[in-house]
Amino acid sequence: MNTPTVHTDTAPSPVGPWLTTPEAAERLRVSRWTVHELARRGRLQAFRLSPGGPLRFKVADLDALLVSARPTPD
Known part of the structure; x- marks a missing residue:
């Protein structure tokens, strides 16, 4: 299993x-x-705030993913 790029x-x-x-x-x-x-x-993009710590995500990255996933009008 691949691990996330962190x-x-x-x-x-x-x-x-x-x-x-x-x-x-x-x-x-x-x-x-x-x-x-x-x-x-x-x-x-995923981050660890300390070595071996749990994954964390930036709000801006999540919002950008949501925007990129929106369908474009024809």
């Missing part, structure tokens, strides 16, 4: 709070598994 970043987010996997899943209206898959496939 960035260790100890600096506070300049664009808002960090969200946990369950919080990210709720915001995207998908399962936690889907959030991990999006990160693993490189569609969603």
